Amino acid sequence: MAKPTIKDIAAQSGVSIATVSRVLANKSGSYSEKTAAKILKIAKALGYRKNSAAVDLVKKGADVIALIINATPTNFSTQIIDGIQQRASELGQGVIILYAGNRDHALQHQAIITALGRSVSGILLAAIEPDEEDLTLLKESQIPFCFVSLYLGTAAILAVSSDNRDLAYQATQYLIDQGHTRIGLVGIDEYHTGSQRRIGYQEAMTANHLASATVLPGDYSYEAGVRLLQAVKDQGLTAVLAASDMVAAGILTAAQQHKIRVPADLSIMSIDGTIICQITTPALTSVTQDFYQIGRQSVNKVMGQPALDFVPVKIVERASVVPPAD
Amino acid sequence: MAKPTIKDIAAQSGVSIATVSRVLANKSGSYSEKTAAKILKIAKALGYRKNSAAVDLVKKGADVIALIINATPTNFSTQIIDGIQQRASELGQGVIILYAGNRDHALQHQAIITALGRSVSGILLAAIEPDEEDLTLLKESQIPFCFVSLYLGTAAILAVSSDNRDLAYQATQYLIDQGHTRIGLVGIDEYHTGSQRRIGYQEAMTANHLASATVLPGDYSYEAGVRLLQAVKDQGLTAVLAASDMVAAGILTAAQQHKIRVPADLSIMSIDGTIICQITTPALTSVTQDFYQIGRQSVNKVMGQPALDFVPVKIVERASVVPPAD
DNA sequence: CTGAAAGCGCTTACAG
DNA sequence: CTGAAAGCGCTTACAG
Incomplete structure (x- = not known):
């Protein structure tokens, strides 16, 4: 009752293990249809399963x-x-x-x-x-x-990845186009992704002659969003660009608890654009990343095929951003 | 520059591959500290990494x-x-x-x-x-x-797993205790998990002499929740037990679009209790499953250790369930 | 404490 | 189209 091997198949079919191996590995042209059929049938009857360890080793x-x-x-x-x-x-x-x-x-x-x-x-x-x-x-x-x-x-x-610098630039510019000037970047980390986004955010602010950049660091989590709402409030921001959908959701929940109306008092724009954006009330306007495509391209890249470095993002308008109350 | 093997280590350290293997496999007691130290040092210098395929095979x-x-x-x-x-x-x-x-x-x-x-x-x-x-x-x-x-x-x-029958019974009973009588089970599948929950739901209804059971099948998704809101409305339900947090979120969003107030007009109780429950407005009252524990116990079970079949659930009250308006 | 040798289950030149 | 043989990189009785 031990796990069957090609040896068992060879014994039962009266051929060598080499032939069994060729058939099982589909080296077509190197065996006759007749032996193949016989071997395949026996393999099936035995419940044969190729041992990956052996294959990988050789x-x-x-x-x-x-x-x-x-x-x-x-x-x-x-x-x-x-x-x-x-x-x-x-x-x-x-x-x-x-x-x-x-x-x-x-x-x-x-x-x-x-x-x-x-x-x-x-x-x-x-x-x-x-x-x-x-x-x-x-x-x-x-x-x-x-x-x-x-x-x-x-x-x-x-x-x-997405071009995080461009992503943050676009999102910030979108908020500026809506009339916001007191805009914060919230929940962002201190590593690569975070710094790219800071740069893009900063550049958009500067390009629009907006001096007062406010960056509130965090770890992309819901809890970070909840925690940072106080600072958002203290800074008197009218709009935030949240580092992730979860951060955005956290800010939103906390805002509602503080009787801050979203978007009337505070506009929230989210980075990611997952289904979370549809679940909240109001639904979250986002810079949506194309994660599926990022996955595909990364396989191309690691397999040495032509691939994109940066996958385009797009802005999806929902209900969490409006012009400031002024 | 090929990947180093135990043969390379053996050659450089002047011992046999058997000894190298014993040291690398930590068969303590079967080698001297001195050879071990030498071998380990060389292995490190070479950037040696054990070949799992070979180990798994033997x-x-x-x-x-x-x-x-x-x-x-x-x-x-x-x-x-x-x-x-x-x-x-x-x-x-x-x-x-x-x-x-x-x-x-x-x-x-x-x-x-x-x-x-x-x-x-x-x-x-x-x-x-x-x-x-x-x-x-x-x-x-x-x-x-x-x-x-x-x-x-x-x-x-x-x-x-959770005891899905008991889970549904408890949740339904909770809604009944709040005064609801027109309660639906929404978004549930037709397979094992779904049928267990149907039974528990049905039993709770029957035990409380509530005849009109309403089961709206679905696939646990947000979209199913959105789609089923119309039926919830048509059936005149005052409370629903949603098959998952995502279904609950879908029902909630759709309800808000239809100007149905949650929980005033419709109470929603959710099954799962993930972070989704905190993100929505109002937050979702749930029967919360202990997924972490389910994971641990399943490892115990598959490794032949003593393990629970059913991991207890608990009801977490948030803001989406209130007594019916009557 | 150490080594020589067999073997895990495959694949693949090499011959025929 | 097929078989005998070597070998992938390890582990593990068996002897010493």
């Missing part, structure tokens, strides 16, 4: 892309995964997902090591901020890797 | 649990994954996640085959409705498997 690598992902407080991951899975499957690659916890550096490092040990054909890191050690490990591995939804600021490291 | 199996998960329209997966990862790591198991798309049967089947081919130590299926073929495959595999957040109605198949 082939020196698996046709698998490893996706390392962490539980961000935001919720866009499904779309990214969909895009990755689809494109990978078109390229004949499987996908295994390794979970890196919630920005847990030990787990993150462990996940990279696991991927390396499996000799995957590529490593995708979604919403992962690597430390120096991670980067060294990755670079020394000879396995192609690509950051997803994160741009490290250098063309030397593969990455696919 | 050990006939990997210390890895495969988690097969689909992109449900709901969003509780992070908590389940957290629970699984933590418990697995305590038991010395890695976790690889295989994505089964959005209730995509082909992908789902493929994921099972992939897990089987990797000789994992256990398979966890989260929010997966198996078809006959899947079940046969799993049963014949000799690999333990356990359904997560789904009870198949038979003790013969391992599963960890």
Whole structure:
């Protein structure tokens, strides 16, 4: 009752394991239809399943892309995964997902090591901020890797994301076009993505001769949004650009508790554009990222195919932004 | 520049590959500290990484649990994954996640085959409705498997979930205790989870001599909630038990568009209790499931450890349920 | 404490 | 079209 191997199939069908292997690996042209049929039938009857470990060992690598992902407080991951899975499957690659916890550096490092040990054909890191050690490990591995939804600021490291600088510029300009001048950027982190967005925000403010930039740092979470509402209020802002849909939702909830009307007293524009934007009342106007496409392009990139570095965003008007009360 | 192997380490350190293997596998007591130190140093210098395929092959199996998960329209997966990862790591198991798309049967089947081919130590299926073929495959595999957040109605198949019958009973009773009599169960599927909840709902209605049960089927999605609001209205319900937080959010949004006040005109109680409940206005009263614990227990179960079949739920009162206007 | 040797389940030149 | 044989990178009795 042990797991059947090609040896068992060979014995039952009276051919060598080499022939069984050829048939099972679909090396067409290298076997007769007749033997193939016999072998396939026996394999099926035995409930044969190819041992991936053996295949990977002899082939020196698996046709698998490893996706390392962490539980961000935001919720866009499904779309990214969909895009990755689809494109990978078109390229004949499987996908295994390794979970890196919630920005847990030990787990993150462990996940990279696991991927390396499996000799995957590529490593995708979604919403992962690597430390120096991670980067060294990755670079020394000879396995192609690509950051997803994160741009490290250098063309030397593969990455696919929205153009966060442009994204923040566009969103800020949109708020300015609505007549706002006291605009804050809220819930943003201190790393790469965050700094790109700060720059874009800053540039838009400056281009419009608006001096008073207000940046309130946070971690993209709902809780950050809730917590930062007080500062938004203290600063007398009339509009905020929230670092994520969850931050926007947090600001919104807190505002309602403080009897601040959205959008009448405070306009909220959100970055991401996931379904969260439709769930809140009012619905959130957003700069929507194309996560599905980001996923697809990152597979192209890590597999050495032509790919976009930046995937375009678009502004989706809903109900949370209006001109300031003045 | 090829990937270094134990052979390279053995050559450089002047010992046999057997000794290198023992040191690298931590077979303590079977080597001297001195050789160990030397070997470890060389391994590090070489950037040596153990080849998992080789290890899995000789050990006939990997210390890895495969988690097969689909992109449900709901969003509780992070908590389940957290629970699984933590418990697995305590038991010395890695976790690889295989994505089964959005209730995509082909992908789902493929994921099972992939897990089987990797000789994992256990398979966890989260929010997966198996078809006959899947079940046969799993049963014949000799690999333990356990359904997560789904009870198949038979003790013969391992599963960890909330007691969906009891959950629906409790929630319905809660609404009845608030004075509601025209209560609907909305957005529920036709499979196992759905039928358990129907039964609990029905039992609570009957136990309270409430005849007019209204069940509106759906797929747990936000869109289902939006779509079903019309029926809720037509049926003249004063309260609904929504099959998921997303369904509840959908009903809520649609209600607001129809000028139906929540909770004044319509009370909404939600099943799941994820962060979505805090984001909406009003916040959603819910029967909250303990997804983290469900994850942990499912690992225990699939690893043959003592484990709960059903993880307790609790009712969390927020702002979406009040007594009916009468 | 260490080494020589067999073996895990496949694939793939090489010959025929 | 098929088979014998070597080999992928490890682990593990068995001897010493």
